[in-house]
Amino acid sequence: xxxxxxxxxxxxxxxxxxxxxxxxxxxxxxxxxxxxxxxxxxxxxxxxxxxxxxxxxxxxxxxxxxxxxxxxxxxxxxxxxxxxxxxxxxxxxxxxxxxxxxxxxxxxxxxxxxxxxxxxxxxxxxxxxxxxxxxxxxxxxxxxxxxxxxxxxxxxxxxxxxxxxxxxxxxxxxxxxxxxxxxxxxxxxxxxxxxxxxxxxxxxxxxxxxxxxxxxxxxxxxxxxxxxxxxxxxxxxxxxxxxxxxxxxxxxxxxxxxxxxxxxxxxxxxxxxxxxxxxxxxxxxxxxxxxxxxxxxxxxxxxxxxxxxxxxxxxxxxxxxxxxxxxxxxxxxxxxxxxxxxxxxxxxxxxxxxxxxxxxxxxxxxxxxxxxxxxxxxxxxxxxxxxxxxxxxxxxxxxxxxxxxxxxxxxxxxxxxxxxxxxxxxxxxxxxxxxxxxxxxxxxxxx
Amino acid sequence: xxxxxxxxxxxxxxxxxxxxxxxxxxxxxxxxxxxxxxxxxxxxxxxxxxxxxxxxxxxxxxxxxxxxxxxxxxxxxxxxxxxxxxxxxxxxxxxxxxxxxxxxxxxxxxxxxxxxxxxxxxxxxxxxxxxxxxxxxxxxxxxxxxxxxxxxxxxxxxxxxxxxxxxxxxxxxxxxxxxxxxxxxxxxxxxxxxxxxxxxxxxxxxxxxxxxxxxxxxxxxxxxxxxxxxxxxxxxxxxxxxxxxxxxxxxxxxx
Numbered sequence: 001x002x003x004x005x006x007x008x009x010x011x012x013x014x015x016x017x018x019x020x021x022x023x024x025x026x027x028x029x030x031x032x033x034x035x036x037x038x039x040x041x042x043x044x045x046x047x048x049x050x051x052x053x054x055x056x057x058x059x060x061x062x063x064x065x066x067x068x069x070x071x072x073x074x075x076x077x078x079x080x081x082x083x084x085x086x087x088x089x090x091x092x093x094x095x096x097x098x099x100x101x102x103x104x105x106x107x108x109x110x111x112x113x114x115x116x117x118x119x120x121x122x123x124x125x126x127x128x129x130x131x132x133x134x135x136x137x138x139x140x141x142x143x144x145x146x147x148x149x150x151x152x153x154x155x156x157x158x159x160x161x162x163x164x165x166x167x168x169x170x171x172x173x174x175x176x177x178x179x180x181x182x183x184x185x186x187x188x189x190x191x192x193x194x195x196x197x198x199x200x201x202x203x204x205x206x207x208x209x210x211x212x213x214x215x216x217x218x219x220x221x222x223x224x225x226x227x228x229x230x231x232x233x234x235x236x237x238x239x240x241x242x243x244x245x246x247x248x249x250x251x252x253x254x255x256x257x258x259x260x261x262x263x264x265x266x267x268x269x270x271x272x273x274x275x276x277x278x279x280x281x282x283x284x285x286x287x288x289x290x291x292x293x294x295x296x297x298x299x300x301x302x303x304x305x306x307x308x309x310x311x312x313x314x315x316x317x318x319x320x321x322x323x324x325x326x327x328x329x330x331x332x333x334x335x336x337x338x339x340x341x342x343x344x345x346x347x348x349x350x351x352x353x354x355x356x357x358x359x360x361x362x363x364x365x366x367x368x369x370x371x372x373x374x375x376x377x378x379x380x381x382x383x384x385x386x387x388x389x390x391x392x393x394x395x396x397x398x399x400x401x402x403x404x405x406x407x408x409x410x411x412x413x414x415x416x417x418x419x420x421x422x423x424x425x426x427x428x429x430x431x432x433x434x435x436x437x438x439x440x441x442x443x444x445x446x447x
Numbered sequence: 448x449x450x451x452x453x454x455x456x457x458x459x460x461x462x463x464x465x466x467x468x469x470x471x472x473x474x475x476x477x478x479x480x481x482x483x484x485x486x487x488x489x490x491x492x493x494x495x496x497x498x499x500x501x502x503x504x505x506x507x508x509x510x511x512x513x514x515x516x517x518x519x520x521x522x523x524x525x526x527x528x529x530x531x532x533x534x535x536x537x538x539x540x541x542x543x544x545x546x547x548x549x550x551x552x553x554x555x556x557x558x559x560x561x562x563x564x565x566x567x568x569x570x571x572x573x574x575x576x577x578x579x580x581x582x583x584x585x586x587x588x589x590x591x592x593x594x595x596x597x598x599x600x601x602x603x604x605x606x607x608x609x610x611x612x613x614x615x616x617x618x619x620x621x622x623x624x625x626x627x628x629x630x631x632x633x634x635x636x637x638x639x640x641x642x643x644x645x646x647x648x649x650x651x652x653x654x655x656x657x658x659x660x661x662x663x664x665x666x667x668x669x670x671x672x673x674x675x676x677x678x679x680x681x682x683x684x685x686x687x688x689x690x691x692x693x694x695x696x697x698x699x700x701x702x
Binding site: 254255323325326327328329330331332333334335336339343344348 | 501503506508531532533534535538539540541543545546547548557558561562608611612615
């Protein structure tokens with residue numbers, strides 16, 4: 001072939017001369033970028049607004065107002081027989097202790113020369129209703145305290161706490177039966193004296209829930225134990241089942257209509273509203289198997305049903321992402337299918353499996369709806385479980401249920417605790433997600 | 448065809464993938480301790496046939512193999528044959544180097560470990576050293592046996608894969624386009640290695656490069672559209688083929 005003569009074509013358009021078509025294309029591209037940036041900006045703003053609200057409203061729950069009082073533990077009130085017999089002392093209920101608080105206020109008023117026209121009975125009302133029980137517990141723990149004057153630090157009632165946090169003011173006490181303007185004046189004086197002060201409240205994190213009368217005494221600790229036990233149940237049941245099911249489906253099962261059907265149904269199960277699992281759990285675990293109501297074990301079983309599809313789907317996805325060349329290599333060397341899976345495929349899929357599992361567990365941790373039906377919502381978790389069986393089988397609440405419970409109570413002090421609970425729940429979830437990221441990084445291998 | 452001892456003898460082999468008839472009535476003898484090359488255009492079935500020889504096609508659900516393939520006179524598709532055991536006798540090297548994401552040592556030691564081919568740690572060390580030397584890569588990796596096998600260059604990885612395959616002490620080594628992902632220098636090294644392996648192993652190699660087939664093999668089989676068109680001494684195939692299609696292919700007119 002002879003080379004064709006090269007004919008120089010005249011340039012139709014300079015490279016510097018931008019066509020209309022090009023301008024439009026560039027504009028469209030630019031617009032699309034702006035949309036993307038705007039979308040990200042909106043989501044960041046929403047996230048910030050959410051975080052700000054949660055922290056702003058919930059931070060108060062971690063602080064509580066305390067009052068320090070010198071209490072004379074009169075033998076005549078607490079141990080009328082005077083023999084120091086524990087059985088006799090136990091017979092004195094919290095009602096027997098209430099007058100001691102009044103008395104303490106009376107002497108405080110005289111000593112410090114507080115001028116107030118309210119009765120000592122109303123003075124004592126600024127202390128939490130939990131104070132008498134607190135004293136009684138201390139006395140029962142150490143009966144030698146009787147007869148001595150002991151310094152106690154009590155919670156104040158939630159209205160005083162609200163006053164120090166700015167929720168309650170002199171103006172809005174007019175229609176409030178729980179607290180009067182005079183009581184608030186007294187609080188002002190006691191604050192000036194250092195008797196009343198606001199500080200960090202560990203009881204909120206470690207404590208148990210309290211009745212409607214004592215919001216200041218309520219804590220999320222017991223519900224936290226409930227959540228923990230429940231999540232362990234979910235982990236122990238759903239992880240082995242989920243991984244076994246996914247390995248079988250992905251690596252061993254023949255591909256036929258039956259496995260297709262199973263696959264479609266697992267995908268569908270992942271989209272089933274969680275409350276459906278709740279009613280299923282009620283029917284199976286409580287009505288048929290007669291497991292106890294409100295128990296973390298039952299909650300764990302219900303949430304296992306809910307988490308399994310998530311774990312199976314993510315595990316299968318990570319098994320699928322292992323390159324087939326690794327499987328061929330192992331099979332070509334004469335490894336059996338099980339050796340191939342356990343020696344090569346599973347270790348490579350592990351980071352993905354762990355991430356999927358932790359995300360599934362985090363979802364379960366925050367789930368509220370299915371627990372509604374098995375009685376975990378509405379239960380007042382006041383008792384700390386003492387043994388493992390107790391923790392599994394005794395009625396308890398879990399964190400989201402506790403938050404829901406607080407949010408629906410009328411007292412604004414509970415409302416604040418609901419926000420505080422949300423902070424703790426979020427801390428848990430962020431910890432779990434961070435753990436997922438760390439595990440992923442650590443086990444990730446390249447090929 | 449010259450008379451030699453045949454290692455593998457295939458008779459009336461047909462392979463179907465679902466409705467596709469991929470291999471049509473193939474009959475071939477693969478002689479002992481020689482390099483046999485399978486050549487042919489893409490999709491002609493040469494890789495499929497290769498994968499029949501160690502039953503790697505079993506892993507594909509829709510694949511059906513009929514006919515007889517005898518290894519040392521034993522039917523490898525007999526229901527009593529465990530494909531896992533077969534594959535320890537018939538090793539395979541793949542197109543893309545696929546070392547495990549483990550250390551070089553563990554890559555080589557994996558086969559001996561699962562088949563229990565060693566007595567103690569020093570025995571295993573000896574096996575690893577022997578096969579790495581055999582695969583002509585010992586000098587390059589002896590100081591970093593703990594380094595991941597995936598960190599090596601493509602040519603080194605492929606030689607690691609060959610070493611890994613011969614560590615299980617197979618009789619037959621199947622190679623599915625082992626040099627297609629390698630540069631000319633690495634290709635030359637691997638080809639040299641294949642030539643040396645002929646002493647102890649029966650090698651079957653699938654290749655797209657006719658020059659490679661001519662360089663490394665003694666026997667060549669030409670596949671076309673699922674048929675085995677011609678199988679003979681490499682010299683004969685490349686100089687004086689019987690079939691018109693073979694001649695067209697090797698001269699570059701089809702394929």
